[in-house]
Amino acid sequence: MPEAGSAAPPRAFVRTLLRSGTPAEPTEPLPDSGDLTAVGDATLARASRYWVAVPMAYRAAAFVKVFIGFTAANGVLGLGPVLGATVFGVAANIAAIVWVLRSGGLRARLTGRALSLDLSLGVVLNLVVAVTAPAEIQPFAVDVSWTWLVGSVAMWAGTSGLPAALWLFAAAVPFRALLTVAGGLPLDHQLALTRSIGCMVALAVAIVLAVAILIMLGVGTRFAVDIGLRRGREAERHRTRRIMHDSVLQTLEALAISAPGDDAQAVTRLSELRSVAKAEAAELRRRITEPVPTGSARGFAVELADVATELARDGLRTQLVAADFADDHKVSQDRRTALCEAVREALRNTVKHSGTKQVVLRVEQRDGGIAVVARDQGQGFDVRDRPPGFGISQSIMARLAEVGGHGTVDSQPGRGTRVTMWVPG
CATH class of the missing domain: 3.30.565.10 (Histidine kinase-like ATPase, C-terminal domain)
Incomplete structure (x- = not known):
């Protein structure tokens, strides 16, 4: 029989992560209980606030990498729209990272709107590049702007789960075809078809990596909380034993020590023992009920x-x-x-x-x-x-x-x- 307050079975927990992503942000403060599921979800929600900074950092670096590859293959042809997309992508993602770190992470109440805005920017950016880039290099130009959508799908996979990411992957197929047509190329154009397959593979890799990171983050957080709770309970047991040793046991030992003249001074001795017992009871009550000290003048x-x-x-x-x-x-x-x-x-x-x-x-x-x-x-x-x-x-x-x-x-x-x-x- 599982121990009370223990975690859900790892397989069930992983399935929940894959289905719905990281748990919604809990109320403040962390749950004050031994329920590992509640504490683990609360801790995971706080850790995942900053997770979106990982895809953003990837996009900022990937834009530069893909742009360098584009210029090496095409020179200055179509440089204007691709350079503009690269500058926008790097600047916007760096600014978003700074905002996430300074604001204490992406909060649950803003996640849906923030990710929807991010996805909308990616769609618009790709449409602009597809329409403005010269037709002969348009598939290469879209490769650069597609970097934004790769990061967007990864963020959706981490925050909303695998089903949401798969829906976006399915929607990306007709959207990539739309970009080809918007650039004046037929759907069976060999270069456009090859580059489109490459873009879809990039999305698939992003989903796999995001899911792997999500599982490691979730399971790692759950195990860390489990260890922390166990150590906390053990520390509390040690604290209780020390209190009993340093107060109750000391008093009982003192009461058990006989002194010369006890029989002749029974009343006085009894009064002394009562005083000692009363003092120790007050001390024990103080240790049990007093708040944790935060400072002393x-x-x-x-x-x-x-x-x-x-x-x-x-x-x-x-x-x-x-x-x-x-x-x-x-x-x-x-x-x-x-x-x-x-x-x-x-x-x-x-x-x-x-x-x-x-x-x-x-x-x-x-x-x-x-x-x-x-x-x-x-x-x-x-x-x-x-x-x-x-x-x-x-x-x-x-x-x-x-x-x-x-x-x-x-x-x-x-x-x-x-x-x-x-x-x-």
Whole structure:
């Protein structure tokens, strides 16, 4: 049974692309759901906004190429209309590319009108060249102006699907015959017939290439969205596990630790446990419901001081050294938050495992970023014999790695522990 929110089968998706082209432009913003079909179509629609620039760029280059071939074969004969068509084709397509890029792509509401206008210009351009070019070189002249229609059919194939492109291909047969007659040549004229077949082959090649690009764009987008959603869900699972580890699990472990005189001071002890549980519940609620931080006017050293104050209720005395640190707010809020959470976990490990209640926290600028070093003079341990637990591997190492940073743990028995945490600027 397919997983909920999974993509449509690749064959069905490709058939849909071929039948109707890229999906219509979705409303803003992107769908906030795990429905891969909706998210994939929305992403594909945004990517396809700029696809029309590819046929336009081809036409701008192809006009120059075909014009050079025309002049090499015919000299100055019929140069006027062919040169005019070439200049118009290159200038119009370059201007259209600039417009598409600056306006954020071709929007769905403009696609039909824009492509209809583009096709109309191609029809008019070919008629003008066919009528004005000398009869003896008219088929070669039409080859130049036909370049416009090749790009038009490719754009229709990509945005409206293969059926629309095939209808245009079928309509191009009588239209190419009309151009021959308009130039004063009979339909059975050998040169006109040969060049007409060449023009139809060019349209067929354009349709095939456009369909291939459409399939690669659609399927590639769908697979990319699928991978992105899977990684996002995995990251969310890691985030949830970290929240549970850093808050609920820490509280439960604290509640489970017995202290001398618990029985004699049961009421006081119960009151303390309730206070701790209430504080942790408030912290957990804040983490679950708070919006993603976008910035903070507070200095990073102040944020670290808040973390040290929080751990002081567990009896940890933290000496914060930040005299040589210039907090210029160049580090993003996401990285500052990750660093503060990693420091919080390092201090909690000090409380639980070091055998000391004192730690030095040094903040410094290093290697283009911020480094925080937590050093205690506790009992230490042999890092080669003790593999990193969840707190070190996930709450410190993995959390920093997610924002481009890293962390290291150095410790020896009897010589304390030093945890170095760094994030880039």
